[in-house]
Amino acid sequence: MDGEYMAIREAAKVVQQHFEAEMPVYFYTDCQAVANKLSDPQSAKWEKRAHELSLIVEYEFQVKWIPRERNRKADSLAGTGRRRGATKAVAAD
Numbered sequence: 001m002d003g004e005y006m007a008i009r010e011a012a013k014v015v016q017q018h019f020e021a022e023m024p025v026y027f028y029t030d031c032q033a034v035a036n037k038l039s040d041p042q043s044a045k046w047e048k049r050a051h052e053l054s055l056i057v058e059y060e061f062q063v064k065w066i067p068r069e070r071n072r073k074a075d076s077l078a079g080t081g082r083r084r085g086a087t088k089a090v091a092a093d
Contacts, residue, residue, distance in 0.1 A: 002029040005028070005049055008063065012056040025061040030075065035065035 008027050015025050028033050039046035039062065053061060068075055 001034050001037070002023060004029055004034045005038075008034070009049075009056065010051065012061070016056050016058065022059050025059055026070070026076075027058050027061065027063045028066045029063060030066055030068040030071045032065040035063045038063040056085050 008029065011027055012025075019025075037043075037046040038050050038053065041063050
């Protein structure tokens, strides 16, 4: 779940850098546990993470769960990125 959170955090940084309109932001994940924990934090760890995202995005945001079977293309792209080492490049920015 930590890796999924880190991916959402990196996406939040992209939103911050490239989007100026104050519109709601939706992050989609196939990890239902992460979506639930960020939407309704039940621990200090996840409350801190949700707060961190709100500081990065600066707008209203929601983390929504989408079942993996409805998200095959994104899952495939994420796998390709991991195999190519793209996640290391994003984390370095």
